[in-house]
Amino acid sequence: GAVVSQHPSWVICKSGTSVKIECRSLDFQATTMFWYRQFPKQSLMLMATSNEGSKATYEQGVEKDKFLINHASLTLSTLTVTSAHPEDSSFYICSAAGSGNQGRHEQYFGPGTRLTVT
């Protein structure tokens, strides 16, 4: 089946620093990747959609200069949280959707990255 990995699985950083999270599709080509954030005991909120080789589309209310998304290849997307603050502490989950028959009707979710900003 389609597998999506994320790295790191958890990270602690100091306020004001930047953190990069990687999302990889391991056994299929992901033409589209999605980034979600989830606060404790809440649902998932879509942050942005990225298509390989083009700029990400951000949801309303998500600061594109703070959450930098790069989708440089068909297997890798990165989310960089710049100048992180404690309120950015959250569970970040990526998902990937492929082309053709694989992943066509479904997004495959990564294991998530827990970010804690101190």
Add this chain to the structure above:
Amino acid sequence: ELKVEQNPLFLSMQEGKNYTIYCNYSTTSDRLYWYRQDPGKSLESLFVLLSNGAVKQEGRLMASLDTKARLSTLHITAAVHDLSATYFCAVTSGGYQKVTFGTGTKLQVIP
């Protein structure tokens, strides 16, 4: 704007009992998903429902879709403790690009 609501938000039930989780959505959808999330973990895909009247079953879980009523149900039969988790429904519209998640239902099965 597509809105997805689930009820109940929290469900505590005894082992062996049956119960149903409801998922309502506000606009026409392409497809509906059910996911399971364990604490501290990501999402596990349970079902994808593509058309009106679709019914899928896996073990003690059965999902159905009524697109006319914009309603999906997740029925739990003879619950066991291992089913304790948070369940999300999610809906796409305008192609599979954008998925909107429901509020989630936290299920606690008591031995």
